[in-house]
Amino acid sequence: MNELISVIVPVYNVEKYLSRCLDSIINQTYKNLDIILIDDGSTDKSALICQEYKNIDKRIKVIHQENRGLSGARNTGIDNAEGDYYVFIDSDDEILPEMIETLYAISKETNADISICHMHYVKENEEIKRNNKCQPIILVDENKFNLIYTNWMLAVVQWNKLFKKEIFNDLRFPEGMYHEDEFIIHHEFALAKIVAYTNEKLYIYYQHDESIVRTPSAKKKYHVMLAYKDRLDYCENNNLLNTAVSTYVRFKSFYNETINDIDKYNDKNEYLDKFKEMKNYLDNKRNKYKKNILLYIIKQKIHNLPLYLKQLLLKR
Numbered sequence: 001m002n003e004l005i006s007v008i009v010p011v012y013n014v015e016k017y018l019s020r021c022l023d024s025i026i027n028q029t030y031k032n033l034d035i036i037l038i039d040d041g042s043t044d045k046s047a048l049i050c051q052e053y054k055n056i057d058k059r060i061k062v063i064h065q066e067n068r069g070l071s072g073a074r075n076t077g078i079d080n081a082e083g084d085y086y087v088f089i090d091s092d093d094e095i096l097p098e099m100i101e102t103l104y105a106i107s108k109e110t111n112a113d114i115s116i117c118h119m120h121y122v123k124e125n126e127e128i129k130r131n132n133k134c135q136p137i138i139l140v141d142e143n144k145f146n147l148i149y150t151n152w153m154l155a156v157v158q159w160n161k162l163f164k165k166e167i168f169n170d171l172r173f174p175e176g177m178y179h180e181d182e183f184i185i186h187h188e189f190a191l192a193k194i195v196a197y198t199n200e201k202l203y204i205y206y207q208h209d210e211s212i213v214r215t216p217s218a219k220k221k222y223h224v225m226l227a228y229k230d231r232l233d234y235c236e237n238n239n240l241l242n243t244a245v246s247t248y249v250r251f252k253s254f255y256n257e258t259i260n261d262i263d264k265y266n267d268k269n270e271y272l273d274k275f276k277e278m279k280n281y282l283d284n285k286r287n288k289y290k291k292n293i294l295l296y297i298i299k300q301k302i303h304n305l306p307l308y309l310k311q312l313l314l315k316r
Contacts, residue, residue: 003084005100005162006034008077009091010070015045017092017206022053024094024204026060030101034083035060038076041067046091071173071180074158078168086165088158092206096130099202103162106136106196113192115162118154119203128204136196144189145235145243147197149250156185160203167191178220182227186234186243218265218275221258225278228254232285248285255282 007025011018025035037050037060047064054060063076074088085107087100099117106115115136120128139147147155154160158181167188174183189195228251235244255278262268262275 002030002032002104004032004034004082005030005085005087005104006036006077006081006083006165007087007089007100008074008081009035009037009089010040010073010077011037011042011046011050011091012040012067012070012073013042013044013046014091015042015049018046018049019053020094021089021091022049022060024097025089026053026057027097028095028100029098030104033059033100034081036077036080037062038073039064040069040073041065069175071175071177075172075175078172081165084165086163086168087161090159090205092208093159094204094206096202096204100162102198102200102202106198107162107164110136110138110194110196112136112138112194112196113164113167114188114195116154116195116197117160117202118197118199119157119160119205120201121153121205121207123207131199131201134199136198139195139197140193142240142242144192144195145186145240146246147195148185148189148243149246154197156181158184159205163188164192177226178223179227182224183230186231190234190238216261216264218258218262218268218271221254221265222271222274222278224254225251225258225275229278229281245289248282248289252282252286255279 009021009025014021022037025033035057037053039047039050039062047062050060050062054062061080063080065073065076068076077088078086085104087103089095103115103117106112122128171184171187171191173180177183228247232244232247232251235241235247255275259275265271
């Protein structure tokens with residue numbers, strides 16, 4: 001029998017979308033699943049829907065807890081998972097029937113500790129166009145981290161990935177933080193000897209106007225900066241120079257965008273001093289990486305040139 005895969009689904013006030021999500025999970029072509037629904041203090045009918053699905057599929061177990069946020073719900077799922085692999089699915093999204101089977105096959109074929117698929121990024125009721133199967137791309141060493149900057153959406157989010165359970169032996173999601181995926185992804189990649197991904201789109205990410213990610217606040221921006229700071233410090237401590245420079249450039253750009261839009265945030269006054277601290281931190285890093293940053297920017301500009309201009313430069 002194939003190995004057991006734990007599917008961890010945090011649930012919070014998603015009664016409108018939950019059945020669609022759960023149907024896509026229980027109808028996976030890969031059948032040996034340990035499906036964990038964490039009702040994170042829902043106040044709508046989500047908890048009732050979870051119980052209904054538990055009654056119709058013996059692979060499902062439901063855990064009810066007081067609201068701890070997405071990270072807390074995922075951590076509860078990890079603590080109760082019995083599988084050899086973990087998958088995290090957002091309860092307002094959907095996965096194509098072959099997603100888990102494909103990611104498992106990639107993991108076995110490449111011996112990847114983390115296997116990744118691409119996603120459909122759609123609005124409600126938008127038609128989903130299937131794409132062809134793609135050969136997996138294997139990443140090791142610092143190339144794993146480079147994926148964060150060459151394909152951010154594919155790399156950073158949690159819900160399009162299959163993880164070997166060992167990744168989470170001593171790792172958990174940071175509770176009380178927004179943008180928790182940004183905090184944890186570089187630690188996950190660090191623990192993985194091999195990361196493999198396919199551009200085949202197997203996850204359906206729905207854009208909702210009411211999504212919490214879309215609500216602007218200085219607090220959320222600050223949490224992203226904390227995540228970038230953690231990543232940059234990690235890269236420095238582990239001699240990952242290229243990733244450190246890439247992180248600095250992204251961090252600096254994000255900081256500038258935040259300050260330019262500062263008047264949009266109702267809670268800005270609470271974070272002005274914290275943003276100043278971030279500016280001082282970035283200024284210190286700019287002095288340290290000045291030469292490397294310039295080379296990085298030049299490489300990026302060349303990369304973005306049209307092909308005929310690149311060829312012209314190479315002939316010189």
